[in-house]
Amino acid sequence: MNIHPLLVHFPIALLSVYAVFECLRFKKLLELREWFYIKATFLFLGGLGALAAAKAGDFGKSLFPAEMNIIHVHENFAKLTIIIFGLLALIYLGIFIDNVWGERIRRSSFGSAWEAMIAVDKKVFIGPVLVPGAAIGLLSLIVTGTLGASIVYGVTNDPVTQLVSRIFVRP
Numbered sequence: 120m121n122i123h124p125l126l127v128h129f130p131i132a133l134l135s136v137y138a139v140f141e142c143l144r145f146k147k148l149l150e151l152r153e154w155f156y157i158k159a160t161f162l163f164l165g166g167l168g169a170l171a172a173a174k175a176g177d178f179g180k181s182l183f184p185a186e187m188n189i190i191h192v193h194e195n196f197a198k199l200t201i202i203i204f205g206l207l208a209l210i211y212l213g214i215f216i217d218n219v220w221g222e223r224i225r226r227s228s229f230g231s232a233w234e235a236m237i238a239v240d241k242k243v244f245i246g247p248v249l250v251p252g253a254a255i256g257l258l259s260l261i262v263t264g265t266l267g268a269s270i271v272y273g274v275t276n277d278p279v280t281q282l283v284s285r286i287f288v289r290p
Contacts (some may be wrong), residue, residue: 127267129174134204134260141207141253149195155218159211161256166204173197186270192287193266200263203256207249213240262287 142156148154176197180190180210217224217237224233233260274284 121182123175124180126175130165131264133161137161137165138253138257140248162208166208179215183193183270189266189270189288196259196263207252210244230271246274
């Protein structure tokens with residue numbers, strides 16, 4: 120039984136919502152401490168779900184032997200999507216650890232190193248990386264999902280699957 124279709128829709132939804140939330144840069148939202156945790160929850164749960172869906176997809180490949188050309192491209196985009204959102208999750212993880220245990224770490228022998236790492240995380244990665252990363256991750260997620268639809272329903276299913284297949288899949 121192929122459980123990939125059952126698992127894949129949750130990470131698509133969670134990561135899509137995360138990406139939209141990350142791109143909402145309203146000052147009132149950014150000032151809310153909860154906003155960070157809301158986005159982090161969508162990102163972490165979506166990332167874990169994406170890993171589970173990818174593993175389930177490995178088992179379901181044999182069901183579509185005629186579509187191996189598309190499956191390889193779909194797999195590559197799925198890996199790219201997981202890498203992008205995984206890197207974003209690492210940025211969030213650093214901030215989360217700092218929020219929870221930062222004071223304790225600062226008082227330890229790693230204090231100055233931790234302070235430098237968090238300064239880089241907050242100043243370098245937060246602004247220039249999170250929003251473009253979320254947007255690129257969302258685009259990669261859309262392409263991955265469209266290629267998945269091409270595998271199941273065929274490349275002539277709708278204009279979007281035709282376009283994406285024409286751009287990314289070799290005949």
